[in-house]
Amino acid sequence: MQNFEYIAPTDTIAAAQALSPHAGVTAVLAGGTDLVSLMKQRVETPSRVVSLRSIRSLRGISKKGGGLRIGAMATVEQLLDSGAAAPYRSLLQAARGITAPQVRAMGTVVGDLLQRPRCWYFRNGHGLLAMHNGESLVPNGENRYHAILGNKGPAYFVSASSLAPALISLGAQVTVAGPEGEREMALADLFRIPASESERENTLQPNEIVTEINVPGASGWRTATYEVRQRQLLDWPLVTASVAVRLRRGTVADARVVLGHVAPIPWRSSEAETALKGQSLGESAGEAAGKAAMAAATPLSQNKAKVHLATVAVKRAVAMAA
Amino acid sequence: MSSNKPQDGPVRGPQHEPREGFSRRTFIEGVGIGAGAVGALGAPERVRAAGNDVLGPDPVSITLNINGKSHDLMVEPRVTLIDALRNRLDHTGAKKVCDRATCGACTVIVDGSPVYSCTMLAIEAQGRRIETIEGISTEDSMHAVQTKFVEHDAQQCGFCTPGLVMAGKAIAERNPRPSMADVESGLSGNICRCGTYVGVRKAVYEAARGESA
Numbered sequence: 001m002q003n004f005e006y007i008a009p010t011d012t013i014a015a016a017q018a019l020s021p022h023a024g025v026t027a028v029l030a031g032g033t034d035l036v037s038l039m040k041q042r043v044e045t046p047s048r049v050v051s052l053r054s055i056r057s058l059r060g061i062s063k064k065g066g067g068l069r070i071g072a073m074a075t076v077e078q079l080l081d082s083g084a085a086a087p088y089r090s091l092l093q094a095a096r097g098i099t100a101p102q103v104r105a106m107g108t109v110v111g112d113l114l115q116r117p118r119c120w121y122f123r124n125g126h127g128l129l130a131m132h133n134g135e136s137l138v139p140n141g142e143n144r145y146h147a148i149l150g151n152k153g154p155a156y157f158v159s160a161s162s163l164a165p166a167l168i169s170l171g172a173q174v175t176v177a178g179p180e181g182e183r184e185m186a187l188a189d190l191f192r193i194p195a196s197e198s199e200r201e202n203t204l205q206p207n208e209i210v211t212e213i214n215v216p217g218a219s220g221w222r223t224a225t226y227e228v229r230q231r232q233l234l235d236w237p238l239v240t241a242s243v244a245v246r247l248r249r250g251t252v253a254d255a256r257v258v259l260g261h262v263a264p265i266p267w268r269s270s271e272a273e274t275a276l277k278g279q280s281l282g283e284s285a286g287e288a289a290g291k292a293a294m295a296a297a298t299p300l301s302q303n304k305a306k307v308h309l310a311t312v313a314v315k316r317a318v319a320m321a322a
Numbered sequence: 323m324s325s326n327k328p329q330d331g332p333v334r335g336p337q338h339e340p341r342e343g344f345s346r347r348t349f350i351e352g353v354g355i356g357a358g359a360v361g362a363l364g365a366p367e368r369v370r371a372a373g374n375d376v377l378g379p380d381p382v383s384i385t386l387n388i389n390g391k392s393h394d395l396m397v398e399p400r401v402t403l404i405d406a407l408r409n410r411l412d413h414t415g416a417k418k419v420c421d422r423a424t425c426g427a428c429t430v431i432v433d434g435s436p437v438y439s440c441t442m443l444a445i446e447a448q449g450r451r452i453e454t455i456e457g458i459s460t461e462d463s464m465h466a467v468q469t470k471f472v473e474h475d476a477q478q479c480g481f482c483t484p485g486l487v488m489a490g491k492a493i494a495e496r497n498p499r500p501s502m503a504d505v506e507s508g509l510s511g512n513i514c515r516c517g518t519y520v521g522v523r524k525a526v527y528e529a530a531r532g533e534s535a
Contacts, residue, residue: 001400002400003378003379003398003400004378004379004399004400005376005377005378005379005399006376006377006378006382006399006443006445007375007376007377029443029446032441032442032443032446033423033438033441036402036423036440036441036442036443037422037423037441039400040421040422047379048376049399051446053446077435099507099510099511100426100510100511101435101436101489101492101493101507101508101510101511102423102426102429102435102436102437102438102489102511103423103438103511105432105435105436105437106437106438106441106442233506233507233510234424234510234511234513
């Protein structure tokens with residue numbers, strides 16, 4: 001690990017002010033489950049680490065205005081133990097997929113959203129886009145776990161977050177603090193597909209911190225997350241699908257379908273949502289939604305199987321929500 | 323000798339990245355001298371967890387509460403808890419294997435939850451209750467999880483064992499009646515390459531439920 005200086009401010013503005021406005025110079029430390037490993041690999045080499053552990057306002061999970069507030073330092077373990085989170089079924093189903101108790105105890109919910117991609121080219125020092133002589137190594141390389149949507153290039157990695165698809169399907173917002181103050185945005189807008197190596201997979205400025213997630217009340221929504229896994233324990237899913245639907249007179253009036261691990265961002269499928277609307281929640285509606293979600297898929301040389309897995313994930317998530 | 327003084331940055335060298343030509347014996351001796359020097363130096367720059375002071379990159383004084391005892395030591399902010407435990411404080415029970423928050427051999431219990439000590443900075447472990455394998459038994463009596471490990475022959479090479487015992491202890495403390503699925507899930511952050519899982523699960527299951535053989 002490259003040496004760094006350490007600072008643990010007691011409020012978010014001081015933390016943001018301790019961060020550099022330039023990328024790669026400083027890093028934010030919450031649970032550390034991703035950052036510490038990235039620093040050991042020298043993928044991240046900050047000269048200053050800003051710890052959030054002394055900022056009391058970032059702690060805890062609680063009910064807030066009919067919804068749920070998740071502080072930036074709240075861990076996955078706290079989410080699973082929280083009575084306030086109990087109505088958010090799809091979120092808890094996704095959180096249970098993070099099995100290792102050590103990761104649950106250390107890792108934060110916000111950290112799950114902001115973990116860097118697990119793409120092995122990136123983790124082995126080839127850069128986020130794995131560019132080599134002006135071309136990405138991924139399309140002709142080892143790409144079985146890479147993107148099948150949103151992969152026109154040069155980004156082919158998949159968003160690694162397990163919880164973002166569920167949170168986006170629940171309509172979550174995030175609060176972001178910078179040196180000048182706070183701003184709010186839809187969680188979906190936190191993510192982006194980078195167009196060049198100078199961009200990241202999120203829209204945060206280098207000196208901004210996500211301070212909390214706010215999820216609106218889930219009353220009236222039927223929600224579910226289905227994960228397709230190679231290993232049941234201690235691994236990231238191959239594909240996930242989170243759905244949230246609201247029925248009126250027995251048929252779907254509102255639907256949100258968000259897939260994980262299929263694109264460089266959590267992938268909201270308007271095609272699947274359209275396929276569900278007006279239908280009753282049966283197997284045929286789920287199957288049609290799965291097929292619609294994958295209609296525009298463009299698999300790479302080694303990951304055609306993910307198209308089928310994602311189709312099934314949507315179908316099963318719809319069945320679980322019914 | 324001077325290269326072992328903390329202010330010269332002993333963690334930068336072979337203690338963290340053992341290289342060829344650096345034997346295990348000289349490595350361990352070097353660490354021992356380093357730890358002694360720490361005690362003699364005192365604590366010039368005490369970390370205030372609530373303060374806004376910039377600390378490091380040179381070694382700073384920290385205090386860790388391990389198995390109910392307070393330990394003062396000097397570490398660079400980048401030093402992980404496992405390196406502080408093993409290289410500075412002679413607590414070599416927790417093992418450094420993958421060093422990437424995956425294998426679980428470094429598992430210790432912090433504030434009642436199992437954590438990967440390879441992935442927690444020592445400076446961040448201040449003010450928290452750290453339990454290691456050294457603290458769970460006495461010379462006369464083993465912890466129930468350890469007793470059950472012996473009964474079920476739940477180890478082969480033994481390298482993963484301290485981490486599995488600590489993960490098992492954390493399960494037992496949280497859930498007096500775990501199902502076998504709870505045990506499996508609770509041990510999912512630990513890997514055993516010898517494949518002793520069957521015995522380990524039985525041991526943890528019975529220890530948690532207070533079952534005799």
